[in-house]
Amino acid sequence: MSGLRPGENGYLEARLGLLRERVRLLVEDRGSDDPTAADPFRGLYLAPDTAMRLAEGPPPAPGRDPDHDRAVHALNVHASNVGASNVREAIPYRLAEVFGLGELDVEILLIAAAPDVDRSFEPLYGYLNDDVSRRRATVGLALDLCGLPAGSASARARFAAASPLVAGGLIVVDEDDRPFLGRSLRVPDRVVEHLLGGDALDPGLLGAVTLEPPSAPSAETGEDGSAHLARLLKDGGATASGTSLVYLRESRPGVGAAVACRAFDVAGLPVLRADTERLEPALVPALVREARLRGAGIVAGPLQDGALVRAFATAAAAGPRPVWVLLSGAQPYDPAWSEAQPLVLEVAARAEAGAWRAELARLGADVTALGFDLAAATATYRFDAPQVRRAVRAALDHAALEDVPLTAAHLHRGARLQNATGLQKHARRIRPAVGWDDLVLPDEQRGRLGELVTRARHRDRVLGEWRLRSGGGRGRGVVAMFAGESGTGKTMSSEVVAAELGLDLYVVELSAVVDKFVGETEKNLERIFTEADRLDAVLLFDEADAVFGKRSEVKDSHDRYANLESAYLLQRLESFDGIAILTTNLRANIDDAFTRRLDLVVDFPFPEPRQRRALWEHALAPPVPCGDDIDLTRCAAEFELSGGAIRSAATTAAYLAAGAGRPVAMADVLAGARREYRKMGRLLPGTEF
Structure with a gap:
């Protein structure tokens, strides 16, 4: 034959x-x-x-x-x-x-x-x-x-x-x-x-559908609903109302798909994952047929309208046994989308170290020999399974390129590559290049910064698993305020926090936020907060008193609309799920209602002589060539400069020395410090030098 x-x-x-x-x-x-x-x-x-x-x-x-x-x-x-x-x-x-x-x-x-x-x-x-x-x-x-x-x-x-x-x-x-x-x-x-025994994916679905490889489910528990879904999927058939459709409304893109894939993994079912931006309703019957041929479930998202819901409802119900279709999206489900109403569930983003550990093990990494705490290094990332896979692969590639063992920094680098770039339309992206050793602060302020890092890492456990979260639609965000004079280290501290968490720092540009037209400032802020919710990043509002200022008595329409702007910000901060830092030179200008909603307030003092000397030493540290005549102790005692001003003075001294073709001398340092005094309009200290 x-x-x-x-x-x-x-x-x-x-x-x-x-x-x-x-x-x-x-x-x-x-x-x-x-x-x-x-x-x-x-x-x-x-x-x-x-x-x-x-x-x-x-x-x-x-x-x-x-x-x-x-x-x-x-x-x-x-x-x-x-x-x-x-x-x-x-x-x-x-x-x-x-x-x-x-x-x-x-x-x-x-x-x-x-x-x-x-x-x-x-x-x-x-x-x-x-x-x-x-x-x-x-x-x-x-x-x-x-x-x-x-x-x-x-x-x-x-x-x-x-x-x-x-x-x-x-x-x-x-x-x-x-x-x-x-x-x-x-x-x-x-x-x-x-x-004939073939197992290749239908060519008509290529580009819109992928077959998810099975992954070992994490032993961690949470509020994502995957355990309840898995029990429903294992039972087979459909829900009590007769539908096999589930709509997972997600708090951020990718969360619903991650919960759905985790539920199918626990249930022991393969997954066909569809990108609804590329999946036409005409392809849905072929996708459902593929799921039946493989004995698989379907995960599709993000959902935008009812066309795909109707197509899935019709195709999935045909046959003796319905096909489970788990849809996801950020918008509320509209009952008018389909006569067949799905089971609607709310899902929240959560970090899961088990997924990172499983992916590292799957790619051959020795998880037991890691020289860092994997759970702490990945606690702030709320990634779905594909993002975890891409981040781990990128981290291993960077480690192999440098020919060194895998470190937390490699994982952070791979994770930052997974963030979308939509926020860069409204904020300036900073990839942290400083650490704790670059920070000169009193012990109390350093402790507060460490507490901020701890809150960011463990918010899922404290606010989620332990349920120390009040109602009213409040999110799981962490919001802090750094207050202090200009140059005292507020922005650098924000960068250090972002580096410790393995996140990028996005500095909100006030010129892209404040608008003279009524209501436009709120719209710009909403775009920033919405985009920040989609990312794993630290959001920095520099000079925050420009938009978080005190409400005043309404005497004219300008006061009324200014108060509306503040009221909007109060509400939006409560529902924020990310990490935000507000900096201000004048803490008194911030509305008390904002202060109450802050998780931490860190006051940055003007540096004392001992701290100023440490700042001078850090600014003029190698590879900067310095002469033997430099007396940093007397510089710190005589010139009352902030950390930012000391950095500027050291930079000026370095330029003077480079122009003269010699190491940095005491005269260069004095010239740089005096120029900083003149810029600030202050009288020069005594002529002891």
């Missing part, structure tokens, strides 16, 4: 062998009654004798053959026995179970698929169709081969749009312009490949 190697698929070979016998009987029957059977041009034209024979009435079609039926029954019994141990051999039999096909449906499917499996069926079908150019089975030919009368309504219903074969996407009835019995039957290539 051409087209199949002996023994590759015993059940399919046996069924096609029985079909060939049916074809032979039908060919004999047609040849015995057709006077043009020996005509070499038969099928190319209609001879008068043939027309007269057709006018007198077609010959009766062969009825059901009891021997054929008994042979098919024996094959099915064998397939049911070997199905568990030899799934490939029993594929057509299992297909009937999954799609709810009767024995006649299976026969019709094999009749339609035969020319795609064995080319010798093509000329045979052309002969039986009385047209050598029509080498596929037609509705009439399929009924003849099945021994069914062409006028039987129940037999013709096998080819209706609502039939298991057509609704399940297993056969396509083409050529609608032809009479019903003359319409050709086509089996999609993906179904033929499945019959």
Whole structure:
């Protein structure tokens, strides 16, 4: 038998062998009654004798053959026995179970698929169709081969749009312009490949659908709802209301898909993940068919409108067992989208170290030999499974490029690559390049910064698992205020916090926020907060008193709208889920209502002489070349400069030395310090130098 190697698929070979016998009987029957059977041009034209024979009435079609039926029954019994141990051999039999096909449906499917499996069926079908150019089975030919009368309504219903074969996407009835019995039957290539034991994804779905590799579920628990969903998926069938659709409304993009994939992993089901921005409603039936062929569930998002909901509701409900479809999106579900209402669940973002650990182990990294705390290094990231995979791969690539063991810095670098760039339209991105060693602060302020890092890392546990979160729609954000004079280290401290958390720092540009038109400032701020919720980053509002100022008594329309702006910010800070830092030179200018909503307030004092000396030492540290005459102790005592001013003075001194072609001398340092005094309009200290 051409087209199949002996023994590759015993059940399919046996069924096609029985079909060939049916074809032979039908060919004999047609040849015995057709006077043009020996005509070499038969099928190319209609001879008068043939027309007269057709006018007198077609010959009766062969009825059901009891021997054929008994042979098919024996094959099915064998397939049911070997199905568990030899799934490939029993594929057509299992297909009937999954799609709810009767024995006649299976026969019709094999009749339609035969020319795609064995080319010798093509000329045979052309002969039986009385047209050598029509080498596929037609509705009439399929009924003849099945021994069914062409006028039987129940037999013709096998080819209706609502039939298991057509609704399940297993056969396509083409050529609608032809009479019903003359319409050709086509089996999609993906179904033929499945019959032959193939497992490749449907080519029509490439680009819009991916097959998610199975991943070990984390042992961590949380409020994401995946455990409840997994129990529902394991039970099979549908929800109590009869639907197999679930809509996961997510707090940030990707969260719903992550919860859905985790639930399928726990339930032990493979996942087909669809990008709804590329998935057209016309492709949904093929996607649902792919899920049935694989015994998989579907995860689709982000959902934008009801077109895909209606398509999934129709396709997923066809068949004896519904296909689970877990949809996700950020917007509320609209009941008008579909008559079939899904189960709607709210899901929140949460960090999960187990996913990072599992991905590192899957890629061959020795998780037990890591030189850092993996849970602490990844606690601030709220990534879904694909983002974790991409971040881990990038981290391992960077470590291999540097030929060093994997570090937390590599993971942070890989994670930062996963952030979208939408926030850069409204804020300036800073990739942290400083650490705790670069920070010169009193112990109390350093402790407060460490507390801020701790809050950011453990907010899911404290606010989520331990439920220390008040109501009113409050988010899980961490908001701090840094107050102090200019140059005391507020911005650098923000950068150090971001570096410790492995996040980028986004400095909000006030010029991109404040607008003279009423309501536009609030719109700009909403865009910033919405985009920040999508990222894992630290948001810095520098000179925050410009937008977080005190409310005043309403004396004119300007006061009224200024107060509306402050009221909006108060509400938005409470629902914020990210990490934000406000800096101000004048703490008294910040409204008390904002202060109450802050998690931490850190006051940055003006540096004392001991701290100023440490700042000078840090600013003029190697590789800056310095002369032996520099006296930093007297510089710190005589010049009362902030950290930022000391950095500027050191930079000026370095330029003077570089221009003279020598190391930095005491005279250069003095010149830089005096210039800082003149910039600030202050009197120079005594002439002791």
